[in-house]
Amino acid sequence: xxxxxxxxxxxxxxxxxxxxxxxxxxxxxxxxxxxxxxxxxxxxxxxxxxxxxxxxxxxxxxxxxxxxxxxxxxxxxxxxxxxxxxxxxxxxxxxxxxxxxxxxxxxxxxxxxxxxxxxxxxxxxxxxxxxxxxxxxxxxxxxxxxxxxxxxxxxxxxxxxxxxxxxx
Amino acid sequence: xxxxxxxxxxxxxxxxxxxxxxxxxxxxxxxxxxxxxxxxxxxxxxxxxxxxxxxxxxxxxxxxxxxxxxxxxxxxxxxxxxxxxxxxxxxxxxxxxxxxxxxxxxxxxxxxxxxxxxxxxxxxxxxxxxxxxxxxxxxxxxxxxxxxxxxxxxxxxxxxxxxxxxxxxxxxxxxxxxxxxxxxxxxxxxxxxxxxxxxxxxxxxxxxxxxxxxxxxxxxxxxxxxxxxxxxxxxxxxxxxxxxxxxxxxxxxxxxxxxxxxxxxxxxxxxxxxxxxxxxxxxxxxxxxxxxxxxxxxxxxxxxxxxxxxxxxxxxxxxxxxxxxxxxxxxxxxxxxxxxxxxxxxxxxxxxxxxxxxxxxxxxxxxxxxxxxxxxxxxxxxxxxxxxxxx
Numbered sequence: 001x002x003x004x005x006x007x008x009x010x011x012x013x014x015x016x017x018x019x020x021x022x023x024x025x026x027x028x029x030x031x032x033x034x035x036x037x038x039x040x041x042x043x044x045x046x047x048x049x050x051x052x053x054x055x056x057x058x059x060x061x062x063x064x065x066x067x068x069x070x071x072x073x074x075x076x077x078x079x080x081x082x083x084x085x086x087x088x089x090x091x092x093x094x095x096x097x098x099x100x101x102x103x104x105x106x107x108x109x110x111x112x113x114x115x116x117x118x119x120x121x122x123x124x125x126x127x128x129x130x131x132x133x134x135x136x137x138x139x140x141x142x143x144x145x146x147x148x149x150x151x152x153x154x155x156x157x158x159x160x161x162x163x164x165x166x167x168x
Numbered sequence: 169x170x171x172x173x174x175x176x177x178x179x180x181x182x183x184x185x186x187x188x189x190x191x192x193x194x195x196x197x198x199x200x201x202x203x204x205x206x207x208x209x210x211x212x213x214x215x216x217x218x219x220x221x222x223x224x225x226x227x228x229x230x231x232x233x234x235x236x237x238x239x240x241x242x243x244x245x246x247x248x249x250x251x252x253x254x255x256x257x258x259x260x261x262x263x264x265x266x267x268x269x270x271x272x273x274x275x276x277x278x279x280x281x282x283x284x285x286x287x288x289x290x291x292x293x294x295x296x297x298x299x300x301x302x303x304x305x306x307x308x309x310x311x312x313x314x315x316x317x318x319x320x321x322x323x324x325x326x327x328x329x330x331x332x333x334x335x336x337x338x339x340x341x342x343x344x345x346x347x348x349x350x351x352x353x354x355x356x357x358x359x360x361x362x363x364x365x366x367x368x369x370x371x372x373x374x375x376x377x378x379x380x381x382x383x384x385x386x387x388x389x390x391x392x393x394x395x396x397x398x399x400x401x402x403x404x405x406x407x408x409x410x411x412x413x414x415x416x417x418x419x420x421x422x423x424x425x426x427x428x429x430x431x432x433x434x435x436x437x438x439x440x441x442x443x444x445x446x447x448x449x450x451x452x453x454x455x456x457x458x459x460x461x462x463x464x465x466x467x468x469x470x471x472x473x474x475x476x477x478x479x480x481x482x483x484x485x486x487x488x489x490x491x492x493x494x495x496x497x498x499x500x501x502x503x504x505x506x507x508x509x510x511x512x513x514x515x516x517x518x519x520x521x522x523x524x525x526x527x528x529x530x531x532x533x534x535x536x537x538x539x540x541x542x543x544x545x546x547x548x549x550x551x552x553x554x555x556x557x558x559x
Contacts, residue, residue, distance in 0.1 A: 003223070005231040024255070037251025037263065037284070040228055057227050060255075073249050077231025 001053040004163055005077055006111075006156075009099050010084035011092040012063030015117040018146035019084065020060045023156055028147050037062060038074045046153075049161040056156060067099065070106045079168060080111035080159055087116050087128045087143070097131040100139050111162050114141035115155060120148050194264070197226070197279040198271075201240070203233060212281055226279070228252055228266060236277060239270040251284045331495060343380045350376060383496060386515035390495060390522060400552045403437040405473055406430030409464060412445045422452055422460035430466040433473060433551040439523040440549060444475065446516040447545050451479035457541075471554045478544040483537030492533070493521040520547075528555030 008016040017039070021027050024041045041058040048054050061074055069075055081103050085096030093116070100114050116128050128143060142158075144151040195210035203222045208214075216225040223230040228249065235247050249266040263284035271278050354369035406426075413424050444464070451462040457480055465476045484492060491497050496514035524531045528550050535543040 003227070003230055020255070025257070037253070039253045039255050041255050042227060057230055073247070074252075076235055077233070079231070 001055055002164065003055045003057065004079040004160070004168075005057045005059065006159060007069075007075060007078045007081040008058060008060045008084065009069060009081055009103070010063060010115075011066075011086070011089075011095045014063065014084045014086040014089075014092050014096075015146045016060050016063065016084050019082070019115070019117065019144065019152055020058055022146045022149050022152045023058065026149070028149075030147075043156060045157055045160040047157075049157070049164040052164060054160045054164065056160065066095075067102055069099075070102055075107075078107060078110065080113075080163060081107075082113055082115050082155065082159065084115045084117050085131075086118050088118055088121050090129070093129070093131050094133070097133040097137075097139065101133065101137065104139075109168075111159055111166070111168065112140065113155060113159060114139055116141055116143045117146060119143040119150065120145040193280060193282045194262075195279075195281040197222070197281070198274070199277040199279060201275065201277075203236070206276055210281070222279070226266075226281075228254065228264075229268075229279070232268075236268055236270075239268065239277065243270045243272045245269075340380070340383065343376050343383065346376045347373060347380070383515070386519070387495065390515060390519055399436045399438060400434055401437060402432055403435050403440060404430075404432045405440065405466060408437060408441055409444055409466070412441060412448060413464070416445070416448060416452065419452060419455060419460070421458055422455045422462060424448060424452070424462045424464065426464045426466075428465040428467050431469055431473060433468075433470050435527065435549070435552055439527060443520050443523050443547060443549070444477075446520045447475075447477040447547070450516050451477055451481060451543070454481045455479065456482055471551050473549045473551075475547040475549060476544055477547075478542060480542045483535040483541055483543050484533060485535075485537055489533045489535065492517045493531075494518060520545075524549065 008020060010016050018028060020039070020041045021029070024043050039060045041060065043056045043058055045054040045056065059074060059078070061069055065072060065074075081100075083096050083100045083103065085093040087093065096114050096116075100112055103110070103112050114134060116130070119128065122128060130141070133139075134141060142151050142155050144155060146152060193210060195208060195212040195216065197208050197213070197216050198206040199222050200206050205216050205218050205220055205222055205225065207218055208216050216222075223233070229236070232247065232249070239245060239247060247266075247268040251263055251265065253261050253263045255261065265282045265284045267280040267282070269278050269280075270276075350369055350373040353364065354366055354373060356363040357366040357369055409426055409430060413426065416424075418424055448462060448464060452460075455462070461480045463476075463478045465478070467474045495518040497518065521531055524547055530548045532546045533543060534546065
């Protein structure tokens with residue numbers, strides 16, 4: 001089995017824990033709780049990329065770390081990162097882009113994807129407003145909704161597939 | 169009795185076990201350099217069977233292989249992964265602290281799994297800290313308020329001291345000087361018949377002495393005026409005013425009348441008495457009309473009493489309206505000469521102002537002698553409760 005460590009980063013309240021719960025338990029709770037330290041989930045990717053069983057250790061981190069997460073013990077040995085922003089709160093999107101840039105600098109070559117979460121809260125047909133830094137640097141992103149489950153598992157499946165393809 | 173080495177070792181083990189128990193250690197895991205579990209001990213040890221790969225049973229350590237390997241070169245260092253929780257369902261799992269060290273003598277890693285503070289405990293700790301910070305902020309605010317109050321009180325004391333210095337150096341010097349002159353005159357008259365009758369000089373000297381005694385007594389009363397909590401009582405202000413008027417000698421050419429509403433309020437009766445008494449006395453003293461009138465009016469409720477004392481006397485020029493409240497202040501007569509009233513201390517209105525301010529109230533003069541006769545003193549006198557709420 002291939003096991004890889006993937007970080008869930010982003011500001012407080014952007015829905016990191018909701019994404020992890022939707023991914024692993026297929027549940028959603030509207031209640032907001034602050035993550036303390038780091039919660040670790042295990043998720044086996046279906047279908048297995050390249051027919052290899054693939055397990056993610058998903059590290060859901062405390063959003064209050066901010067950029068200091070890169071100096072913490074939690075991020076050591078991470079193979080990938082999903083960096084989350086709340087589409088309804090502009091500053092969390094800016095933080096998402098900033099964290100993504102830092103991740104690229106600190107762990108170059110590792111898989112990275114920005115997740116524009118809570119897309120279900122946008123009026124139908126409205127495109128999300130993306131941070132300039134994300135667009136200008138061509139950082140990869142997807143839109144998700146932990147509430148509806150939209151794109152959550154697909155995002156991790158893509159991550160696993162890319163990691164396997166790159167042989168990381 | 170001498171203890172054997174086994175006994176000492178058992179004690180040491182017991183001590184170590186107690187220490188681990190106190191630190192809520194859940195498991196010891198000995199791991200070989202190739203990351204295979206060698207042996208385990210403790211409450212959680214059953215989840216980590218010997219012979220399996222460490223990262224299979226402790227997924228948290230997956231990704232830390234390089235950090236663990238680096239410990240072999242730095243056995244004095246510890247890899248700490250604090251406050252983590254492995255989420256396997258909706259129920260809360262204990263939060264853990266993981267520590268790893270390299271044991272050079274044993275050539276194995278020792279992984280220590282200990283219980284971290286639970287989420288509830290952490291949140292409680294956080295709330296305690298937040299509450300503590302808020303309390304500290306509130307205390308700081310209160311202290312700042314106290315400092316402001318103290319500064320204000322200090323400023324008042326400084327003002328009083330300056331006033332006293334002025335009074336002692338200036339106002340009390342004059343009668344002292346007069347005493348000396350009268351004593352000199354008396355001495356001269358004893359040897360020189362042309363220097364006047366010694367009894368006249370002696371009488372003037374005694375008069376000045378009495379004046380000085382009056383001044384000093386008034387000054388003492390002025391200095392002693394302060395808010396005394398124990399003196400606060402329910403005061404029927406109507407009765408108080410009636411008693412004050414009844415106790416005052418009213419000149420034949422003057423009439424005092426009382427009107428308005430006089431509530432009962434919590435206050436220091438003696439000080440309110442002093443204010444009303446001095447204002448009415450002052451109005452009567454300067455009554456220069458054939459039909460002098462002094463009207464004492466009250467208005468208010470249980471919180472605040474507004475008193476006006478109006479007369480039809482000569483009035484107080486604008487230029488003297490502040491000065492009349494200074495200790496020993498006496499207005500010049502019509503010719504501009506200072507009054508020579510040895511029975512007057514010149515402290516009446518100073519005492520009134522100080523008493524009003526001590527009670528937290530205000531006093532104002534309305535008088536325009538150039539255009540119309542009379543003076544109106546308006547005193548706003550708060551109840552003790554109202555004064556406290558105003559701070």
